[in-house]
Amino acid sequence: MPRPPDPDRRAQLLRAIVDHLERTGIDDLSLAPLAEAVGTSKRMLLYYFGDRGGLIAAAMEFSRPDVGQIFANVDTPERLAAASTDLWHALTRGAQRHRVRLLLQVLALSTTAPDTYGPYGRRAVEVVLDPITTAFRDAGFPADEAAVGATLVVSGLRGLCQDLLVTTERERVDAAAALLVHSAVFVDAAPAIDR
Incomplete structure (x- = not known):
């Protein structure tokens, strides 16, 4: 049985993602370079946010x-x-x-x-x-x-x-x-x- 996502780790990743996107922009967002920039893997981004769209939606929610x-x-x-x-x-x-x-x-x-x-x-x-x-x-x-x-x-x-x-x-x-x-x-x- 898969382990449920850690909400604290997700929040930590989300803060790092939003901070990174504010500096670099969101126009050509690609998950692999983003993952490297925030110290994780593309697989972990997909695990916590589903896909690129889920990640953008979570970043927007976090930012408002x-x-x-x-x-x-x-x-x-x-x-x-x-x-x-x-x-x-x-x-x-x-x-x-x-x-x-x-x-x-x-x-x-x-x-x-x-x-x-x-x-x-x-x-x-x-x-x-x-x-x-x-x-x-x-x-x-x-x-x-x-x-x-x-x-x-x-x-x-x-x-x-x-x-x-x-x-x-x-x-x-x-x-x-x-x-x-x-x-x-x-x-x-x-x-x-x-x-």
Whole structure:
């Protein structure tokens, strides 16, 4: 009978994998060179993650803050704004701050190589968008406005993360994040866009 995977060893490998992918990029990910870089074998990567897709999915999951927890107790616009600010801090100051690079790489690749990376990019958006949309509804927004507000928070903060990584101008980007959160949460109604 095969021995069950060791969760501590899997977590240790996952940390090393994510650290490596942040430095080298994910575009031409190959399991054999990755295994060598993190001090294991391709066979062990397959044992712990199944395949290349499973490894990417695990790395993405490991790299994202627990958005469900951050937005769990939202029931007012004020708490929604506070949770959105907490998300910004998690992305730019917390343990995940270095992990944002991996997310941005996968999202970019999902547009240029959609057959390979599209599912991971969509999942990365949905897994964050869904709990924030729920939080907007719990704070009193109608369903359609909740989805729009959550999209503004998710996509806006993600864009500001990229700006911060590129420019390192924290004061300006923090001010923009505060304005974005305020605009998303304390607006009477979203303007219609001509179609």
